[in-house]
Every structure is written in structure tokens, then in C-alpha cells.
Amino acid sequence: MAVTEDTTNAGGIGARMLRKEDGKLVTGESKFIDDIHVPGELWMGMVRSTMAHARITSIDTSAAASMPGVHSVLTGAQLADMDLWAAPLPCAWPVTDDMANPPHWPVVPEVVHHVGDIVAVVLADSRYQAADAVEQVIVEYESLPAVASIEQAIADTNLAHTDLSTNKAYTWAIAPDPEGTQAAFDAAAHKVSCRFVQQRLIPAAMEPRGVLAVPSPMGGDITLYSATQVPHILKVMMAATTGIPENMIRVVAPSVGGGFGAKLNINPDESLALVLAHRLGRAVRWTETRSEAAGSTHQGRGQIQHVELASDANGKLTAIRVKIDADMGAYMMLITPGTPLLGSFLYHGVYETPKFSFTCEGWFTNRTPTDAYRGAGRPEASYAIERAMDMLSYEVGIDPIEIRRRNYINGGEPFEMWENPAGIFFDSGHYTPTLDRALEMADVAGLRAEQQARRDAGSSKQLGIGLCTYVEICGLAPSRALGGLKYAAGGWEHSTVRLLPTGKVEVVSGSTPHGQGHETSWSQIIATKMGISPDDVTVLHSDTAKSPLGLDTYGSRSLAVGGVAISMAADKVIEKARLIAAHQFEAAPEDVEFTDGSFSVAGSPSKSVHIQELGFAAFSAHDLPDGMEPNLQEQVSFDPPNFAFPFGTHVAVVEVDEDTGGVELIGYFAVDDCGNQVNPMIVEGQVHGGVVQGAAQALYEIAVYDDDANITNPSLMDYLVPSAAEMPSIVTDSTCTPSTTNPLGVKGVGEAGTIGSAAAVINAVVDALRPHGITDMKMPATPMRVRRAIEAANGGAS
Amino acid sequence: MSAGAVRVRLSVNGESHEIEVEPRTLLVHALRDSIGLTGTNVGCDTSSCGACTILVDGRSAKSCTMLAVQAEGSEIVTIEGLAATSDGDGLHPMQEAFHECHGLQCGYCTPGMILASVSLVDEYPDLDDKKVREGLEGNLCRCTGYHNIVRAVLTAAGKEA
Ligand code: FES
Ligand code: FES
Numbered sequence: 001m002a003v004t005e006d007t008t009n010a011g012g013i014g015a016r017m018l019r020k021e022d023g024k025l026v027t028g029e030s031k032f033i034d035d036i037h038v039p040g041e042l043w044m045g046m047v048r049s050t051m052a053h054a055r056i057t058s059i060d061t062s063a064a065a066s067m068p069g070v071h072s073v074l075t076g077a078q079l080a081d082m083d084l085w086a087a088p089l090p091c092a093w094p095v096t097d098d099m100a101n102p103p104h105w106p107v108v109p110e111v112v113h114h115v116g117d118i119v120a121v122v123l124a125d126s127r128y129q130a131a132d133a134v135e136q137v138i139v140e141y142e143s144l145p146a147v148a149s150i151e152q153a154i155a156d157t158n159l160a161h162t163d164l165s166t167n168k169a170y171t172w173a174i175a176p177d178p179e180g181t182q183a184a185f186d187a188a189a190h191k192v193s194c195r196f197v198q199q200r201l202i203p204a205a206m207e208p209r210g211v212l213a214v215p216s217p218m219g220g221d222i223t224l225y226s227a228t229q230v231p232h233i234l235k236v237m238m239a240a241t242t243g244i245p246e247n248m249i250r251v252v253a254p255s256v257g258g259g260f261g262a263k264l265n266i267n268p269d270e271s272l273a274l275v276l277a278h279r280l281g282r283a284v285r286w287t288e289t290r291s292e293a294a295g296s297t298h299q300g301r302g303q304i305q306h307v308e309l310a311s312d313a314n315g316k317l318t319a320i321r322v323k324i325d326a327d328m329g330a331y332m333m334l335i336t337p338g339t340p341l342l343g344s345f346l347y348h349g350v351y352e353t354p355k356f357s358f359t360c361e362g363w364f365t366n367r368t369p370t371d372a373y374r375g376a377g378r379p380e381a382s383y384a385i386e387r388a389m390d391m392l393s394y395e396v397g398i399d400p401i402e403i404r405r406r407n408y409i410n411g412g413e414p415f416e417m418w419e420n421p422a423g424i425f426f427d428s429g430h431y432t433p434t435l436d437r438a439l440e441m442a443d444v445a446g447l448r449a450e451q452q453a454r455r456d457a458g459s460s461k462q463l464g465i466g467l468c469t470y471v472e473i474c475g476l477a478p479s480r481a482l483g484g485l486k487y488a489a490g491g492w493e494h495s496t497v498r499l500l501p502t503g504k505v506e507v508v509s510g511s512t513p514h515g516q517g518h519e520t521s522w523s524q525i526i527a528t529k530m531g532i533s534p535d536d537v538t539v540l541h542s543d544t545a546k547s548p549l550g551l552d553t554y555g556s557r558s559l560a561v562g563g564v565a566i567s568m569a570a571d572k573v574i575e576k577a578r579l580i581a582a583h584q585f586e587a588a589p590e591d592v593e594f595t596d597g598s599f600s601v602a603g604s605p606s607k608s609v610h611i612q613e614l615g616f617a618a619f620s621a622h623d624l625p626d627g628m629e630p631n632l633q634e635q636v637s638f639d640p641p642n643f644a645f646p647f648g649t650h651v652a653v654v655e656v657d658e659d660t661g662g663v664e665l666i667g668y669f670a671v672d673d674c675g676n677q678v679n680p681m682i683v684e685g686q687v688h689g690g691v692v693q694g695a696a697q698a699l700y701e702i703a704v705y706d707d708d709a710n711i712t713n714p715s716l717m718d719y720l721v722p723s724a725a726e727m728p729s730i731v732t733d734s735t736c737t738p739s740t741t742n743p744l745g746v747k748g749v750g751e752a753g754t755i756g757s758a759a760a761v762i763n764a765v766v767d768a769l770r771p772h773g774i775t776d777m778k779m780p781a782t783p784m785r786v787r788r789a790i791e792a793a794n795g796g797a798s
Numbered sequence: 799m800s801a802g803a804v805r806v807r808l809s810v811n812g813e814s815h816e817i818e819v820e821p822r823t824l825l826v827h828a829l830r831d832s833i834g835l836t837g838t839n840v841g842c843d844t845s846s847c848g849a850c851t852i853l854v855d856g857r858s859a860k861s862c863t864m865l866a867v868q869a870e871g872s873e874i875v876t877i878e879g880l881a882a883t884s885d886g887d888g889l890h891p892m893q894e895a896f897h898e899c900h901g902l903q904c905g906y907c908t909p910g911m912i913l914a915s916v917s918l919v920d921e922y923p924d925l926d927d928k929k930v931r932e933g934l935e936g937n938l939c940r941c942t943g944y945h946n947i948v949r950a951v952l953t954a955a956g957k958e959a
Contacts, residue, residue, distance in 0.1 A: 018897060025905030026893040026912060028837015028877035035836035127827070128820070206841045206849060206940045207906040257839070257906025258940050290842040515904030515941050685900050688943030716846035716938070724931040724944035753943070 011527045011534035013744075016681040019520045020534075021513075030255040033210035033227040034287045041212070041283035042071055044273060045130030047120035047137045048295055049112035052148070052366040052709030053160065054141035056110060059120055064136040069129035073137060075120045076107040084275040086243035089331075090266055092233075092488040093338035099170040100364070102161045104331035106268035111144070113160065113330035114366050115710055116295015118268055123276065123284065146366040148709035150304050150327050153363035160330060160364035169328050169362035172341060174422045181355040184319035188310035192391045198303040198380045199779055200327065200703040202714075203373045204721050205514075207257020208288035209297055211270050213277035221248045224274050229259040229514055230552040233334075233489065235544050237266045242275050249274075253542040256514035260693070261372035262297050263514065264554045265334050269296065294714030299703055300373020302327035303340060303380055307347070307388045310355075315396035315403045319355035322347045322384065328362050329369035335376075336369055337362050338487060342377030342473070342555070345422045349385035350431050350471045350647060351407035356421035366709040372554060374693055375472075375751040379758055382470040386759035390467075390766065391775055400763070401439065404469050408432065416740050424481075426471070426645045427740045427747075434671040434735050435469055438649040441731055442669040447653060455771060460659045464768025466652045468760035474748035475560035475644035475741055490639065493557070494549035495565035497526065497573050498633035501619035503612030505532065507569075508635075509541040510550020511562035516686070516750065518558060521678045522566055525744075529570040530611055531597020549637065556646075556748030559678060564742040565638035572634035577614045580632075583625045584609060584617070644739045644747040648672035650691070650756035656768040661787030663765055665695055668730045670756065675739040675747035683749050684732050690753020691730055696722050697754075698761035700780050720780075769793075808869045810835065811879025819866045826850045828866035829876060837877040837909050841938070848937030851910035852876050858917035860910075860936070877909035880916065892916050892954045901950035903941035911937050911947060919955045926957065 011017050024030040047059075061073035074082075088103040107118045120137055124130035145158035152158060153167040160167050175181070185191060212225040222244065228234050231251040239246035256263060269286050277284040288296055303326045310319040326340040344358045393403040409418055412432035417425045439445075444465060451463040476482075477491030496508040507522050518541065523534035540546040550562075574594055581599035582589040585607045592599050600608040614632065617623065621630035653667035670687050677683050700720040704712045713719045738745030758779065765781045766774060772793035778785055803818040810833060817832040829835050829852070838861055841849030850862040853875040875883060884890040892912050895901065902908040911934065918933040919925065925933070930951045931944070939947060952958040 019900065021905070022897040022902060025902055025908050026877075026889065026896050027881065028835070028909050030905060031836070032839065032906065034840070035830075127831070128823075204940055205904070205906075206847065206938060207839070207904065208841070256904065258904040260940065290844070290847075517903070681900050685903060685942060685946060688945040689903065689941045690943070692943035693940070715844040716842045717844040721938050721940065723935045723938055724948060725935040727931070727944050729927065729948070730943060730945050 011524055013524055013528040013678050015524060015679065017520055017524055017534065017679055019517045020523060021517055021519050032207055032255045032257055033212060033225060036212055036225055036254060038214050038283045041285050042123040042125065043127050043130040044269070044284055044286040045122040045124065045134040046118045047122065047134050047139065048292065049115055049117040049119050051112055051141050051143060052115050053144040053146040054112050055144060056112065056119060056139060057142050058140045060138040061120060064122060064133040067129065067133045067136060069125040070133045071123040073120060073122050073133065076105065076109040079107050080109045084279065085241060087241045089268065089271060090237050090241055090334060091332035091336065093335045093486065095172050095337045095341060095486055096170045099337060100164055101332045102164065106271045114295065114368050116368055121272060146709040147364065148705055148707050149365065150325050150363055153365050154325060160366050167364045169364055170337060171359065171361050173359040174344060175357040175359065176421065177355060178357060181319050181321055181357045184355045185308065185310045188318055189313040190311045190315065190392065190395045192309050192388060192395050194307045194388050194391055194776065196305040196307065196384055196387060197778055198301040198305065198383070200302040200370065201300040201373055201697055201701050202294060202703050202719050203260045203262030203297065203300055204719065205258030205260055205262055208290055208293055209263060209267065210287040211273045212283065212285040213273040214283045215277045215281055217281035221250065222274065222278050223250045223252060224270065225252045225254055226270050227256050227263055228253045229256065229263040229512055229554055231512055231542055231544055232510060232550040232552050234266060234270065238271065238274055241271060244274065244278055251544045253512055259514040260374040261300065261376055261554060265298055265371055291715045294703065294711045295368055298333055298369045298371035300370060301380060302370045305380065305384045307384045309388050309392050311392060311396065315392060315398055315406055317351055317353040317407050320348050320353045322358045324360040326360055326362050327367065327370055328364050329367045330364065331369045333369045333371045336371045338485070339370065339372050339376050340380065343381030345420060345424050346378055346381040346471060346473060347385055348421065349382060350409055350469050352409050353421060367705055374690065375754040376555065378472045378751065379694060379755045382468065382755045383759045386468045386470065387762060390763050394775055400467055404435065414737065425642060427642055428737050429471065429645060429647055430737045431469060431647060434647065434649040434673055437733055437735065438651045438669050438671040441671065441733060442651040442653065442667065444651065460657060462656045462658055462768040464654045464656060464764040466760045466762065466764025466767055467649065468756045468763065469649045470756045471645055471647040472752060472755045473643050473645055474556035475640050476555040476557045477643060478641060479639050489551065491551065491561065492637045492639040493551055493562035493565045494635065494637045495562065495569045496633060496635040497566065497569040499573055499577070499611065499615045499618065501616045503536065503615045505530065505537045507537060507539045507566055508547045509539055509562055509566065510547055510552070511558035512542045512550065512552045514553065516553065516558060517679070517682045521559065521682060522563065524678050525563055525567050526570055529567055530574065532612060556750040559746050560644045560739065560742055560748045561638060561640055563678065563746060564744050565636045567744055568638055569634050569636040572636065573632050574611065576632055576634065577611050579625055579628065580614050580617055581609050640741055642741040644675065644741045646672065646674040646747040646749060646752055648752060648756055650760040652757065652760035652764040654761065654764040654768060656765060656786060658790055661783035661790065663699055663781050663786060665699065665728055665761060668728055670730060670753065671733045671735065672749060672752050673735045673737050674749040674752065675737060676745040677734070678746065683734070686749045687732050687753045688730050690751060691757040692722060692727050694754040694757030695727065695761050698758045698779050698781060702780050804867055806866050806870050808871065809873045811875060812882065821865070821867055823866045824862050825864040825866045825869050826861035829861060835876050835878050839906055839909060841906065846938070848914055849907050849910045851914045851937060853913055853917060858914045877912060880913065895950040895954035899946045899950035899953055901942060901947045907937060907939040911939060915951045915954065919951065925952060925955050927952065
């Protein structure tokens with residue numbers, strides 16, 4: 001059943017309900033990590049390696065240690081002697097049995113492996129004193145050859161870890177029929193072979209990371225506040241790696257200022273704060289500085305993609321072969337090795353292909369580790385196939401729109417449970433309507449006429465129109481599927497719903513928001529389910545003492561897994577309440593109906609009770625059915641039977657100044673299908689933000705490393721996160737193809753914008769430059785690159 | 799008074815404060831750490847993000863680019879005090895517009911974005927989409943893609959179509 005926008009129930013599923021979260025955030029009442037203080041807290045300052053690969057020969061901490069306000073300065077070797085850790089920092093996704101995984105200690109004892117690796121930690125009374133003391137620690141290094149790029153890693157001349165024999169970390173493949181795939185290429189009427197570079201990106205959530213560990217020296221327990229997306233995973237991992245018993249650790253994520261994947265890791269600073277606070281019996285805190293983040297928080301993307309397409313004479317795909325070289329950076333962090341593989345099932349996009357093969361090799365470099373960043377593997381996949389499809393359309397000589405229509409799964413008609421060539425099932429899809437709607441909204445026909453007019457006039461400002469019809473995989477994830485992929489944890493989500501004595505509702509959520517508006521959306525689900533006002537609902541989350549079970553928020557999973565758990569727990573509360581109502585009515589439970597929050601008996605209008613009125617009966621327990629436990633509180637751990645596959649069509653319109661090479665994004669149109677929507681306003685907001693992040697990859701952002709593997713643009717001065725001035729308004733619409741994976745029919749939308757936009761924007765840039773014979777453009781499409789491409793295409797003299 | 803500390807007198811959200819800070823203390827840290835008003839956020843260390851934007855004598859300023867001592871004698875408004883500067887007892891119209899237009903997600907950029915917008919509307923009576931976008935160039939948001947922020951500012955300025 002498709003849910004259309006609900007205008008009757010202002011707070012139910014489908015309503016554009018304004019967010020409950022906003023009041024605190026627009027007044028400064030919210031507490032982010034750096035806003036929380038406890039008496040006697042010590043500030044950590046990190047002494048970070050300035051070398052990418054080197055052996056520490058000496059560390060002189062004496063000057064720093066004698067500075068005012070400094071409590072202590074501890075080196076990696078000293079910390080190693082203090083026996084603070086039970087194990088190195090964790091990697092939860094060893095993708096192959098033979099994957100290399102060099103130990104990642106919070107503070108390195110001997111050899112640094114990237115700029116930003118921590119070599120010593122200062123503890124001081126204030127933020128400024130810690131920073132001053134860090135400056136005074138003198139570290140001497142013996143430099144080792146560094147691996148500064150994927151190409152250097154592959155060459156294997158220098159080793160990123162000298163105790164490994166190669167930089168290759170693993171090889172992972174889905175290649176059901178390599179010979180058949182090769183035969184398809186041999187027989188193809190058209191082939192394209194593309195090499196794309198997914199540049200490294202700095203996630204740059206506006207709130208830097210931070211941590212505060214507060215011990216209870218007598219009680220023995222410890223509370224870790226962290227700007228994290230994953231308090232539950234952090235708790236388990238901290239117990240496993242520090243040896244502090246899990247039952248003594250409480251993790252709290254306060255207001256978190258954006259994550260985008262960058263806050264889902266298990267970081268050196270979190271571990272350090274925890275063990276030092278525990279050992280010293282004093283609170284220990286740290287707040288990342290923005291420039292420090294380039295070496296202290298994982299980065300995203302970092303791949304070289306080789307994509308080959310084969311088609312028949314009409315442009316109908318016959319085979320797709322993909323080989324990825326993925327930059328792990330210096331260490332395997334929580335899901336570093338698996339991140340590129342999250343896209344592995346999607347390299348055929350929304351298109352049918354008889355033959356498919358995917359191989360990924362992971363490579364160590366001496367750069368900041370990579371890990372999940374908004375989309376995590378899927379933007380890379382959709383970029384590759386959507387760019388390659390445009391290149392195939394040039395080759396075949398048909399319009400990019402037409403080549404897509406010819407290849408859509410099920411001919412563009414609706415489908416359910418379509419098996420892809422890698423053996424997974426797309427829950428549902430219907431691709432043509434998003435394409436048609438996006439073309440109409442953007443007036444692509446009109447834009448084409450305008451483009452031709454500018455070309456005919458020899459205008460220096462050329463128009464480009466780019467398309468992306470993406471599919472993504474979310475609803476992470478069926479636990480068994482994760483087990484099959486060697487991921488250590490499951491993919492369920494937990495919720496408890498309790499009807500309080502006074503009729504109000506508490507929802508305990510295992511998902512952990514950091515801008516997504518869960519308090520609002522989860523209240524809307526309860527409002528519709530239980531027939532109550534969303535104002536009567538409070539959502540408890542992000543604190544393992546309030547929400548002990550959960551697997552947190554990443555991969556657009558919260559609604560499709562966590563929201564569904566909430567809905568199912570509400571169903572259980574309603575079922576129990578029905579028994580109480582039946583008992584009060586002296587009726588059989590099967591005769592008791594539940595409508596708009598009220599239980600009633602068919603045919604006896606006098607017998608009616610609102611569910612909120614039953615809270616007290618369940619609490620007082622004076623007159624419950626025989627054998628029934630008091631209270632109305634039910635819990636569900638929902639393990640989804642399948643993934644969910646949202647999709648959509650995006651159209652980007654750019655103006656390219658051929659004289660300067662400048663690219664301006666002048667229009668953006670997004671039609672997304674994420675199944676049923678709980679709050680369309682929030683859905684649109686997610687799309688807007690995602691689109692800009694993907695467009696930023698296409699046009700502006702790149703973490704630049706020099707030949708010695710130093711990052712040269714760590715600050716927001718040089719790393720170009722776009723402002724409002726660079727971005728256009730975004731026109732959105734949606735279609736609705738409910739998921740078959742869960743009872744709410746929902747899919748997920750947190751990453752969709754990013755997954756669609758980088759390809760759409762680059763396709764538009766290349767489209768503008770087609771008269772020069774240009775077929776590809778590297779990201780980011782800077783004025784320099786565009787201008788040089790034009791010059792090269794015109795024999796060096798444009 | 800500790801060695802090297804200086805005394806700064808300033809008014810914040812209508813209340814006078816006299817604080818002791820090291821001469822190098824940034825205004826944003828004085829507000830957050832000395833006065834305890836943590837609504838003003840820090841998002842960078844290069845004056846690039848605008849998360850720390852406040853009103854100093856009625857005009858927006860990045861409080862990480864000022865020393866606390868430079869605020870001597872100034873009248874400062876932070877996000878905590880903004881609502882009180884407008885008529886009525888609820889939110890300031892700009893706060894209300896951000897809420898109504900879904901102009902915030904994680905909310906970290908929001909205090910700075912709202913105060914920069916208040917100052918923008920004050921200075922430019924004839925705002926349109928382009929002028930708002932250019933006017934907010936110094937304030938970064940990673941969540942919203944700016945679309946709804948621009949709508950919010952135009953709404954508060956009475957310019958939304
Ligand atoms: S913190 Fe002031 S501009 Fe970023
Ligand atoms: S709302 Fe998150 S940075 Fe703007």
C-alpha cells in the first residue's frame with residue numbers, strides 16, 4: 001500500500017510535521033560534546049606525527065611536562081608499559097580470511113604510519129595549556145619511505161608497513177562466470193573501458209569530534225561521552241579493546257553535530273580518554289580542532305575504478321566488468337576494508353546485464369585511514385556505472401536518456417524481488433517514472449534547445465545537462481547476510497515502546513540520530529500506530545543506560561530497520577492493551593476493535609476505551625486478566641529479511657565558462673523513490689544535503705597529499721566545502737514504490753542525494769564539453785582541469 | 799587576578815559581565831568557557847565556517863576572529879539571547895523561520911547561521927535568493943544543502959514567494 005501525504009493527521013505517518021528537535025537547537029540549549037564539563041577534568045592534547053612513515057628515535061617531554069597546568073605527558077612507549085589496552089583498535093570487517101591487519105594502537109609505540117598518528121598525549125588543566133604543551137614536545141624521527149598514493153602502493157616499491165611483504169591488504173571478488181564475461185566482451189558490438197578516480201574526501205561534519213570520559217573511582221564504572229554515531233558499538237568495542245568490563249561502561253552521545261560516517265569509528269582518542277580516566281580516576285576530555293581532523297578522523301572514498309561495459313549494436317548491455325583499487329590508508333579501522341564492497345552489488349546500477357564481475361583489491365598507503373563517508377561504496381558504484389553509461393551512449397551514438405531506457409531492469413516496468421547477477425534480490429523498483437518526472441521538471445527538451453542555440457552562437461558559456469539514474473542498497477542489514485560477508489556484528493535494530501501510567505509514551509530507540517530528526521519521525525510512527533498525539537511521545541536514544549540495545553545509525557538504516565522495530569513494538573503494546581480492554585469489556589479479545597487509538601466492541605458503542613486510558617490499569621495491576629504481567633511495555637529486535645533498494649533520477653544543469661574553465665551548477669532536479677515516507681519534509685532535507693555533498697565531490701573537494709604523503713589542505717581554508725553561494729536551489733519530487741522488505745514499506749534516504757549527484761554533475765560537465773570531443777572529466781572538475789581539457793582537446797591551443 | 803590575566807567588561811545578552819582572561823583568549827572561548835554560554839559553536843580554526851557567529855554591537859562577527867579583549871565595552875548578542883531582542887515572548891522571527899522551513903538538521907551551524915542571517919536581513923532590505931546565498935558565504939552547513947536555510951531567511955525577511 002502506498003501512503004500518500006497525510007493532511008488529516010498533522011502528526012502521523014506521511015505528515016510534514018515540523019521537528020521536535022528544533023527548539024533546543026535554535027536557542028543554544030542543546031549540549032554538544034564540547035559544551036559538557038565536569039569538575040576536575042583534564043584536557044588531552046595530542047602530539048601527532050608530522051611524518052607519514054618514520055621510526056621515532058626520541059621524544060623529549062621534559063619542557064612540556066614542566067609547563068604550568070600540565071599534569072603529565074605520556075609517550076606511546078610509556079603507555080605500552082602501563083598495560084592499558086587488551087587489544088589494538090578494532091576492525092569489525094575482515095573481508096577475507098587472509099586480509100592483512102597491522103595493529104593500530106591509540107598511541108604508536110615505535111613507528112608512525114600516517115601524518116596525524118598520535119605519538120604522545122598531554123594532560124593539562126585547560127584547553128590552552130594542553131595546546132601549549134603539545135607544542136613543546138620534541139620528537140625526532142628516522143624517516144622511512146612513504147607510500148603516498150594508490151599507484152605507489154600497487155608498485156610495492158615502498159612498503160606502508162615494513163613488517164608486511166606487500167601493500168596489498170586483500171583481494172575480494174564476485175565473479176560468477178569469468179570466461180562467460182570475457183566471451184561477452186569478445187562478442188560485443190560496442191565496448192567502453194573507463195578509469196575513474198574517486199578522490200579522497202574529508203567528511204567535515206561541522207561539529208568536530210570530541211570525547212569526555214568521566215570515571216567513578218569508588219563505583220568502578222565509567223561514562224564515556226562521545227560525539228559518535230555509534231554509542232552501542234562503541235561500548236562493545238571499548239570493552240573488548242580496553243578490558244574494562246562491558247557492564248561498567250556507559251556510553252552517551254550528546255547532541256551530535258553531523259556525522260556522515262565520520263563519527264561511526266572507534267577512535268584512538270575515545271580509547272585514550274577512557275583508559276586514562278579509568279586509570280587516573282579523573283575526567284579526561286578532548287575536542288578535535290578542524291585542522292587536526294585531517295589526521296585524526298577517517299576520510300572517505302579513495303579509489304581507482306576500472307569499469308568496462310560491453311553491449312550489442314543497440315546499446316543493450318551484455319557484460320560489466322569492474323576492478324577497484326581501494327586506498328585503505330594506514331590502518332584497518334572499523335569498516336575500512338568493507339566500505340568499497342558496500343557498492344559491489346550495485347555496479348550494474350538500474351540496468352540488466354547477463355554477465356557481471358567485480359573485483360576489489362585493498363591497498364595500504366601512509367595516509368589517514370579511509371572508512372565510511374556518506375554513501376560508503378554506493379556513490380562510487382553509481383558514479384562508475386552512470387558515467388560509463390554516458391560513455392557507452394557516446395560510443396553507440398544514442399542519447400544518454402535512451403540508453404538508460406533500453407537497459408532498465410524489467411524494461412522499466414515495476415518489479416518485486418528481482419535477482420541481480422551477484423545473487424541478491426532487489427526488493428522492489430519502478431525506474432521509468434522517476435526518469436520521466438525528472439526530465440519534465442528540468443524541462444530537458446527546452447534545455448537541449450538552449451544548449452544548441454548557445455553552441456550555434458559560439459557562446460563561451462556552454463550549457464551541460466547530466467543525468468543519473470541511481471539505485472542504492474540500504475536497510476542494513478539482514479544479520480545472516482552480514483555474517484556471510486564476514487562482518488562481525490549483526491544488522492538488527494532494537495526498540496522498546498512503553499505506555500506510561502498517565503497515558504504518555506516512551507519509545508526507546510537503538511538508532512542514534514545526529515541531525516536526521518528521529519525524535520520527530522519516531523513520534524509520527526507511534527502517533528499513527530497508537531492513535532495518539534505525537535506530542536505525547538518521547539524518544540529515548542543515544543545513551544546506553546537508557547537504550548541498552550542497538551546498532552546505531554549509518555547506511556540509511558534507521559527508518560528501515562529501527563523505525564520498523566518501533567512500529568512492531570507498538571503493535572505488541574496494542575495487542576496487550578487489547579487483552580486488557582477485552583477484560584474490562586468482558587468481551588472476547590477477537591471482538592475488540594482498535595481504531596484511532598480506541599478499543600471498542602462491535603455493536604456496543606458504549607464499550608469504548610482509549611489506549612492511553614489503559615496505562616494506569618496496566619500499572620496499578622488491580623484488575624488484569626489472569627496471569628498477565630503488569631505494565632504495558634514491549635520490545636522488538638527487528639532483523640530485516642532483506643535489504644531495501646531506493647532509487648531515483650537526478651538531473652544536473654551546469655554552465656561551463658570555456659574561457660576560464662569555471663563550472664557553475666545552475667540547476668538541480670531530484671526525483672527520489674524511498675518507498676513510503678514518514679515525513680516528506682525531512683526526506684527532502686536529506687536529499688538537499690546529500691545532493692550538495694555529492695556535487696561538492698564533483699566540483700570542489702579533494703584531500704590533496706604530496707609525494708611524502710603529507711596532506712596539504714587540512715583546514716577549511718583550503719579544503720573547499722561549498723557555501724550557499726556556490727549551490728543552486730534544488731527542485732525535488734518523489735515517486736513511491738513501497739519496499740517489500742518491511743511492514744512499513746520504507747527504504748531509506750539519508751545517502752540518496754550523495755549517491756545520485758556526483759555522477760549527474762560530471763555527466764553535465766562532460767555534456768557541455770562534448771563538441772570538443774571530450775568524453776570524461778576528473779573530479780573535482782576545477783577550472784584548471786576543465787580549461788586544460790579544452791586546450792588538450794583543441795591540440796593545445798584553444 | 800592570575801598573572802598575565804586582563805579584565806574585560808562587556809555586555810552579553812543584556813547582562814554586564816566582568817571577566818578575567820589571558821590576553822590571547824578568543825572571544826568565542828571567553829563566551830563559552832568564562833561566561834558559560836555554550837550556544838556559540840566552534841567549527842574550525844581558520845575563520846572559515848561561521849559556526850561562531852554572534853552579534854557585536856548589532857552586526858554579525860565571527861567570535862573566533864576576535865580576542866576577548868577586543869570586545870571590551872561591546873554589546874554582544876549570542877543565540878541564547880536572540881529571542882529576547884524581538885517583540886513577543888516566543889522565538890525571534892529568524893529562529894521561528896528556521897524551524898518552519900526545516901532550515902536545520904544537526905543544528906551545529908544553526909546559531910551562527912541564524913545570527914548571520916539576522917544581521918543580513920537588517921543590512922539589506924531587498925534580499926533575494928542570490929543575495930542571501932552570497933550574504934551567507936561565510937557560514938558553512940554540511941547537512942541542509944542550504945536550500946531550506948535560504949528559504950528560512952527569505953521567509954523571515956518577508957520575501958518568500
Ligand atoms: S569557528 Fe569561527 S569561523 Fe569557524
Ligand atoms: S544543520 Fe548540520 S551543519 Fe548545518
